[in-house]
Amino acid sequence: MYCRVSILLRKQFVSVLILCVGLVFSFTPARAADPAAGKAIFQANCASCHNVQKKLTGPALKGVEDRWPDKQLLHKWIKNSAGVIASGDAYANALYKEYNGTAMPAFPTLSEADIDNILAFVDAESNKVPAAPGGGGGTTTAAKSEDSGSSSLIFGVITLILAVVAVILMQINSNLNKLAAEKEGVDHPEPVPFYKNKAYIALGIMILFMIGGYFTIQGAIGLGRTQDYMPEQPIFYSHKVHAGTNQISCLYCHSGAEKSKHAMIPSENVCMNCHKAITEYTGEDLYTAEGKKVNGTAEIQKLFDKVGWDPKAGKYVKAGEPIEWTKIHNLPDHVYFNHSQHIVAGKVQCQTCHGNIQEMDEVHQHADLSMGWCVNCHRTTKVQFVENDYYKIFEKLHKDIESGHIDSVTVEMVGGTECQKCHY
Ligand code: HEC
Ligand code: HEC
Ligand code: HEC
Ligand code: HEC
Ligand code: HEC
Ligand code: HEC
Structure with a gap:
């Protein structure tokens, strides 16, 4: 009797459990949008005109989902804003007018999932409280890989102590x-x-x-090596403000990095794409490395003076002259280095070689650019060998991989440490 009851109870317990689990699952959405993926798409496509918190060329995107009558229309807008404007939607037309008829480019290649991801990223960023001015912005630049110097100091001190102990013991x-x-x-x-x-x-x-x-x-x-070199530039142009806070993609300005040997410094008209509209600096306080306060608005004015732009009149009033940036990275003439090879074929991140540029107000040289630096990386870095047309010609290595003889291919194995690859 007692046994029957307990079995019954257990059966009931199991069915309640199944019900609960089922309920939980039915309430979670089928596919959660991924803000991290959205961030990448946003940085690549949207950050040149939009910021979540601030108005740039386009509106601040904070709370944008609440401004639109329905989600579908918002998706349509992001894919092709001109189509929504043409359809006569009142909100879209008012917005278009407010931005003086600046059209947003169409993004036909973005999938619905991509757009959900972007909106999830915007949503996540909207809820972040902007960092208090002068509070360091929450970025921690401190103690990074650069402590190799202090570790050799520690080794030196330990060696000295051991030597003294040895002498005492001998005595x-x-x-x-x-x-x-x-x-x-x-x-x-x-x-x-x-x-x-x-x-x-x-x-x-x-x-x-x-x-x-x-x-x-x-x-x-x-x-001739200049690690940590940080010259004063003609305009206090901050990478932290542009590539960090405002998340502008590196390639927007250094577009050469993907296509050619040189990453290239952007010309003044690239700056003016945005600064025709952005005439003052309202962000966090800026300081030079020596701790002197910088007036961001005055620095933007220096840009206007150079290119001959009158922000009040909103037009160019005199012929411009180029800004003379001081070059920081310099390899000797006998060395051949190619950015696109590393970015496109090698898929190396800018930060691997240049450090966390997006956290630097003023750029300094991160690596020593020595031969050992290049060669060590080539010895240890694996290339994406399989299913990459670029490496088709290495038949023997392909056979070795197929036969399981080796499981990966380093840059060295495709010739990355041969003298003539890097030396003219
Ligand atoms: C070339 C600049 C530019 C780029 C790039 C751009 N936008 Fe826009 N965006 C604008 C402008 C300008 C507006 C204001 C409406 C208008 O003038 O068409 C706008 C409006 C919007 C709006 C409506 C904002 C509101 O307040 O209702 C959304 C949403 C939006 N953009 C999302 C995006 C997304 C997502 C991307 C990237 C996939 C993107 N935009 C890329 C310029 C741009
Ligand atoms: C809005 C434009 C812009 C963006 C975005 C930008 N940069 Fe720059 N970059 C510049 C300008 C202008 C200079 C020259 C002035 C200086 O050195 O600060 C420069 C200089 C540099 C230098 C030093 C070049 C030299 O003289 O040797 C490096 C390295 C660099 N950028 C890397 C990056 C990386 C990495 C990113 C992305 C995280 C990035 N930049 C994003 C405009 C930009
Ligand atoms: C494999 C290491 C490596 C990577 C990855 C790399 N750089 Fe460089 N970068 C260098 C070296 C080395 C130089 C110095 C080149 C010279 O003097 O000829 C340099 C120079 C530069 C310069 C100065 C101008 C020029 O072209 O010489 C800029 C700007 C720059 N890099 C930006 C970038 C950006 C942006 C990225 C990411 C898209 C990037 N770099 C990725 C190693 C790298
Ligand atoms: C994609 C848009 C964009 C481009 C391109 C751009 N800027 Fe900016 N710039 C901004 C934004 C956004 C701010 C921050 C405004 C604020 O916070 O009030 C800013 C701020 C500044 C400031 C003040 C803060 C600081 O960094 O000292 C200067 C100076 C400046 N920009 C110079 C330049 C120069 C020079 C170039 C070209 C190499 C350039 N900008 C290209 C968007 C841009
Ligand atoms: C962070 C790692 C890294 C650093 C540092 C680095 N490289 Fe590379 N390098 C790569 C990768 C990954 C490839 C593979 C791309 C490929 O196969 O073309 C490559 C390929 C090359 C190639 C083509 C090799 C070939 O077989 O065709 C040359 C030349 C080269 N690097 C020169 C340099 C020079 C010069 C430096 C130093 C100034 C340097 N690299 C620093 C990662 C690095
Ligand atoms: C991955 C690229 C790479 C390869 C491979 C390479 N070098 Fe270098 N080499 C460099 C770089 C970068 C420098 C500049 C170092 C500096 O400025 O300190 C350099 C400098 C030199 C120097 C000048 C001395 C010095 O340290 O500045 C000599 C000599 C030299 N290399 C010889 C060779 C020989 C011989 C080989 C073949 C065994 C070779 N290199 C392979 C990148 C390379």
């Missing part, structure tokens, strides 16, 4: 030997103090030569 040892000898009544010669001991002196001189030689060679190799 103790010789004293003990002496005591033991005295006890046994053996005649023992008076030990030589260590600073007169020839072996110690020879060792000391050898160590001095090694240290001196090391620094001389390092100095000679380092000639």
Whole structure:
């Protein structure tokens, strides 16, 4: 009897459990939109005109879903805004007028899922409280990979301490030997103090030569190298403001990086695409590396002075002249380096070589650009070898992969450490 009841109860419990699980699943949407994926699409396609919090060429996108009557129309707008304007929608037409008839480009290639992802990203960003001015913006630039210098200092100190301990132990040892000898009544010669001991002196001189030689060679190799070089630029142009806070894609300005050897510095008309509309700086306080406060609006005015733009009249009033940016990265003439090879074929991130540029107000050289730096990366980095037409010609390596002889291919294996690849 008791047993029957318990089985019954258990059956009921199981069915309630199934019901609950079913309910939970029916309430979660079938496919959650992914803000991280949306961020990437936003940065590549939209960030040149839109920011979530601020008005740029286009409106601030914060809370945009609430402004549109329905989601479908909003999707349609993002795909092809001209179509929605032509259909006579009142809100769209008012908006178009408000922005002086600046048309947004059509994005026919974006899928519905892409747009959901973008909107999820916008939604997630909308809920973020903008960082308090001067509060550092919440970005942590500190302690990164650059602590290799301090670790060699630590090793140096440890070595020194160990050396001192060794000398003390040797002294103790010789004293003990002496005591033991005295006890046994053996005649023992008076030990030589260590600073007169020839072996110690020879060792000391050898160590001095090694240290001196090391620094001389390092100095000679380092000639012409400019790691951490951070010159003052004619305009205090902040990558943190543009590529960080406002999420403008690196390739919007350095479009050469994908197509050619040089990443290229953007010309002034690229700046003016945005700065015809953005005439003052209202973001977080800016400081130079020395801690001097920078007036962002005055820096934008410097740009206007250079290109001859009158922001009040809204037109060019005199012929412009180029801004003379100081070049930071410089490889010697005998080295061949190609950006597009690394960005397109190698799929290396800008930040791997240039550091977190999007957190720098002023750009400095992150890597030492030494031969060892290039070659070490080529030895350890794997290329995307399989199903990549670029590497079709390496038949032997393909066979080795198929037969399971090797499981990946490094840059070195496709010739990345041959002298003539990097040297003219
Ligand atoms: C070349 C600049 C430009 C680009 C790139 C751009 N937009 Fe726009 N966008 C605008 C302008 C300008 C408007 C204001 C309406 C008008 O003038 O057409 C606008 C309006 C909008 C609106 C309506 C805003 C509101 O307040 O209702 C949405 C949503 C929008 N854009 C989303 C996007 C998305 C998503 C992308 C990227 C896939 C994008 N835009 C790319 C310029 C741009
Ligand atoms: C709005 C335009 C713009 C964007 C976006 C931009 N840059 Fe720049 N970049 C510049 C300008 C202008 C300079 C020259 C002034 C300077 O060095 O600060 C420059 C300089 C640099 C330099 C130093 C070049 C030299 O002189 O050796 C590097 C490296 C660089 N950018 C990388 C990046 C990366 C990586 C990103 C994306 C995270 C990026 N930039 C985004 C405009 C831009
Ligand atoms: C594999 C390392 C590597 C990667 C990845 C890389 N760079 Fe560079 N970059 C360099 C080197 C090395 C130089 C110096 C080139 C020279 O002096 O000829 C340089 C120079 C530059 C310059 C100065 C102008 C020029 O073209 O010489 C800019 C701007 C720049 N890089 C931007 C970028 C951007 C933006 C990206 C990402 C899209 C990027 N770089 C990715 C290594 C790299
Ligand atoms: C895609 C749009 C866009 C482009 C292109 C662009 N800017 Fe800006 N710029 C902005 C925005 C957005 C701000 C921030 C405005 C604010 O926060 O009030 C800004 C701020 C500035 C500031 C003030 C803050 C600072 O960095 O010191 C200067 C100066 C400036 N830009 C110069 C330039 C120069 C020079 C170029 C060309 C190399 C350029 N900008 C290209 C959008 C752009
Ligand atoms: C962060 C890693 C990294 C660094 C640093 C780096 N490279 Fe590369 N490099 C790659 C990758 C990945 C490829 C593979 C792309 C390919 O196969 O073409 C490559 C390919 C090359 C090639 C073509 C090799 C071939 O077989 O065709 C040359 C030339 C080259 N790099 C030169 C340089 C020089 C010069 C430097 C230093 C100034 C450098 N690289 C620094 C990752 C790097
Ligand atoms: C992946 C690219 C790469 C390869 C492969 C390469 N080098 Fe270099 N080499 C460089 C770079 C970058 C420099 C500039 C270093 C500097 O400025 O300190 C350099 C500098 C040199 C120098 C000048 C001395 C110095 O340190 O500045 C000599 C000599 C040299 N390389 C010889 C060779 C020889 C020989 C080979 C073949 C065994 C070779 N390199 C392969 C990138 C490369």
